Amino acid sequence: MKKILIACCFLTLIAQCDDMSDGKKLYDSKCAICHTSARPNSMAEMNALIAPPMEGLMFHLKTSFNTKEESNKFMKDxxxxxxxxxxxxxxxxxxxxxxxxxxxxxxxxxELDKIIAYLSEQYK
Ligand code: HEC
Known part of the structure; x- marks a missing residue:
């Protein structure tokens, strides 16, 4: 019985990790076209932006909502x-x-659930 339980825990962990790497891949292919990850370091980088960098957005979201659930719900909508x-x-x-x-x-x-899970892990 114990062995089965341990095996289950393991599988859930692996599944979660999988979700995270999926989330990153999805983010890279679907969001990063417009959103760079980090804040710009130069005027040229700043002028090249076509959307606010994720780092700043996530910081803004974190400070606007009390819980991760609320901010995730906002993002999803x-x-x-x-x-x-x-x-x-x-x-x-x-x-x-x-x-x-x-x-x-x-x-x-x-896919969006995975992206949001990845982002809220990435920018704590
Ligand atoms: C075609 C370009 C483009 C793509 C693709 C894109 N975004 Fe955006 N995003 C923007 C722009 C421009 C803004 C700023 C204006 C706004 O808030 O609507 C923005 C704003 C946001 C915001 C902040 C909203 C707010 O008002 O607080 C979040 C969060 C966000 N994007 C997440 C994502 C995610 C996650 C993806 C991938 C699924 C994504 N975006 C794909 C252009 C894009």
Whole structure:
């Protein structure tokens, strides 16, 4: 019985790790086209941005919500249905970059769960 339990724990762990690397791959292929990970280091890098860097966004989200669940829920909704009213981004950011296009049809709900799990682990 104990052995089975240990085996189960192991499998769950592996499954979770798998989810994380999936999340990173999905993020790299579906979000990183627009969002760089780190903040820009130079004026040139800054001018090349087409969307706010993830590091800053995640920091902003963390400080806007009390719990990870709330911020994850916000992200899940926003990424599929972004509107100016919902945006936590500062208005000048939206003026500069435009509103984020809905990722409906680009990511599935399932993929988005993995991306969000990855992001909230990555930027604690
Ligand atoms: C075509 C470019 C583009 C793609 C692809 C894209 N984004 Fe965005 N995203 C933006 C822009 C521009 C903004 C800033 C304006 C805004 O908030 O709508 C933004 C804002 C955000 C925000 C902050 C919303 C807020 O108001 O606080 C989050 C979180 C986010 N993106 C996550 C993602 C994730 C995760 C993916 C991949 C599934 C993704 N984005 C794909 C362009 C993009």
């Amino acid at each position: 926003y990424i599929m249905n972004p509107t100016k009213e919902k945006a936590l981004c500062m208005p000048q950011k939206i003026q500069k970059f435009g509103l984020m296009p809905s990722q409906k049809g680009v990511v599935t709900e399932d």
